[in-house]
Amino acid sequence: MPAWLFTYPALHLAAFLMAYLLGSIPFGYVLTRLAGRGDIRAVGSGNIGATNVLRTGAKGLAAATLLLDIAKGALAVWIGQRTQFAGGETYAAAGALIGHLYPVWLRFRGGKGVATLLGILAVLLPIAGLVYALVWVALLATVRISSVAGIAAAVSAPLTAAMVGARQYFPMLLGFALLVLWKHRANIVRLRAGKEPRIGKPAE
Numbered sequence: 001m002p003a004w005l006f007t008y009p010a011l012h013l014a015a016f017l018m019a020y021l022l023g024s025i026p027f028g029y030v031l032t033r034l035a036g037r038g039d040i041r042a043v044g045s046g047n048i049g050a051t052n053v054l055r056t057g058a059k060g061l062a063a064a065t066l067l068l069d070i071a072k073g074a075l076a077v078w079i080g081q082r083t084q085f086a087g088g089e090t091y092a093a094a095g096a097l098i099g100h101l102y103p104v105w106l107r108f109r110g111g112k113g114v115a116t117l118l119g120i121l122a123v124l125l126p127i128a129g130l131v132y133a134l135v136w137v138a139l140l141a142t143v144r145i146s147s148v149a150g151i152a153a154a155v156s157a158p159l160t161a162a163m164v165g166a167r168q169y170f171p172m173l174l175g176f177a178l179l180v181l182w183k184h185r186a187n188i189v190r191l192r193a194g195k196e197p198r199i200g201k202p203a204e
Contacts, residue, residue: 015088016095019076023099023116026106027068028053031061041109045186049111051146051199066115072096073119081123090172093120097176101183112183114150117176121157125169128160144198147187154180 028048032040037056040048044055050066073096079085080092100116102108118136121129132153139149158173181188190196 011084011086012088012091015080015085016091018085019080019092019095020099022072022076022079023096024103024105024110025068025072025099026103026110027072028061028065028111029106031065031068032056032058035061037061041106047111048106050115054199069100069111069115070119070122073100073116074123075119077120077123089124090169093124093176094172096120097179101179112150113176113180114153117154117157117180120176125157125161125164125166125173127164128157128166128169128173131156131160140199145191145196146199147184147191147196151181151184151188 026048028040028050032038032043032053035058037058040046040053040056044052046052050062050069053065054062056062073093076092076096077089080089080095081087085092097113097116097120099110101110101113103110114136118129118132121132123129135156136149136153139152140146143149154177158170158177161167161169161173187196
């Protein structure tokens with residue numbers, strides 16, 4: 001086999017592509033289709049994530065979507081850490097999140113990345129994953145606005161990395177937070193207008 005296949009750039013590219021394909025599996029879309037509930041993109045906000053799946057009234061499907069979206073982020077980074085990928089965990093992290101946000105299977109129109117980013121952090125930087133989860137759950141329980149909880153959790157990731165001395169992850173996690181903010185741009189407009197729905201209520 002060609003020697004270049006075993007160079008760091010090639011192995012890291014392989015980690016990215018593997019993670020992209022894993023991250024791009026649209027579990028919310030697949031599960032609602034299999035359950036006979038139609039196209040989740042035609043419901044509520046049109047998002048493929050757990051919060052919008054919940055708007056179909058299927059709590060079990062929403063929970064499964066949440067857990068699977070977390071799991072694919074965690075699994076992608078774990079695989080990227082294996083020796084055959086030459087320490088490609090950061091490339092895998094990027095691939096998994098980008099895959100979820102822009103899946104090739106859905107014409108690059110994916111979810112908002114909050115659950116998948118939690119899975120990524122759980123393996124890549126567990127302390128940041130813990131802070132992320134606490135912020136997310138606390139705001140979901142108190143404010144009950146999914147977008148507020150998700151945005152705040154995403155912003156916590158680079159801040160935690162900086163505070164615990166994991167500055168090698170700061171630029172990437174800052175980029176991830178900005179991507180999550182970008183995917184929530186319509187939510188931010190509704191928040192400013194006071195029209196963002198709370199969990200359990202239909203999107204306007």
